[in-house]
Amino acid sequence: xxxxxxxxxxRLERAEWAxxxxxxxxxxxxSGDIEGLAAHFDKSAFFNGADGVDRDGRDAIVEFFxxxxxxxxxxxxxxxxxxxxxEEAEADRTVVRSTFALVYAAGEASFIGAGTYYDVxxxxxxxxxxxxxxxxxxxxLPLQSPAQLG
Numbered sequence: 001x002x003x004x005x006x007x008x009x010x011r012l013e014r015a016e017w018a019x020x021x022x023x024x025x026x027x028x029x030x031s032g033d034i035e036g037l038a039a040h041f042d043k044s045a046f047f048n049g050a051d052g053v054d055r056d057g058r059d060a061i062v063e064f065f066x067x068x069x070x071x072x073x074x075x076x077x078x079x080x081x082x083x084x085x086x087e088e089a090e091a092d093r094t095v096v097r098s099t100f101a102l103v104y105a106a107g108e109a110s111f112i113g114a115g116t117y118y119d120v121x122x123x124x125x126x127x128x129x130x131x132x133x134x135x136x137x138x139x140x141l142p143l144q145s146p147a148q149l150g
Contacts, residue, residue, distance in 0.1 A: 015086040017128035018094040018121045025130070026081055032074025038062045042122065042131045050115065050137035076106040081117070094121045094128060103143070110143040 021040065028036030038058060041047070047055045047064070055061050080101045088095040095118075102113045115137040121128035 010091070011089040014089040014094045014121075014123065014128070015096075017123065018086060018089070018096045018119065019084055021121055021128035021130060022081055022084065022096065022098065022117070022119065026079045030077045030079055032069045034062060034066055034069070037065050040130050041133075042124070042129045045130055046132045048134045050113075050135045072104075072109070073106055076104055076110075078103045078105070092122065093131070095119070096121070105143065111140050112143055113137055113140040115139070 024036065025040045027033070028040060041058045041061050043058045044056075045058055045061060047061045049055070049064065053064075055064055081098050082101075083097075083099040085097045086094060087097060098117045098119075100115060100117055102111075102115075104111050104113070115135060118132075118134040118136075119130055120132035122131050123129075
């Protein structure tokens with residue numbers, strides 16, 4: 001293969017690694033899988049969640065999600081990620097922006113939300129690991145269960 005074709009294939013591979021990492025993150029979030037979330041983030045990762053608080057390092061990120069799952073529970077979240085745009089797929093990093101919708105069904109605390117993800121990944125052991133994640137929650141509306149509607 002030519003050098004240009006090799007580089008194109010490598011860029012596509014890095015983009016696919018990032019897409020797969022996003023899918024694993026969503027599965028971990030929706031199932032409350034703390035170990036899966038820990039594996040998603042690099043030990044020195046930066047995270048800015050929908051609450052606007054900066055968290056530095058995997059330990060702080062995992063602690064945040066552990067507290068979130070303890071108070072909000074697990075199993076009621078359903079994420080849909082779309083408009084996945086790989087903005088940059090260089091040798092040292094891959095940058096992805098995407099849009100998400102979230103339905104959280106947990107009785108009176110149920111809501112639907114929508115926003116954006118900004119992710120930066122690096123390759124570690126043949127897979128993408130997140131070194132930066134920023135979540136912007138643009139909209140959030142309460143949901144009523146069929147029982148609440150009467």
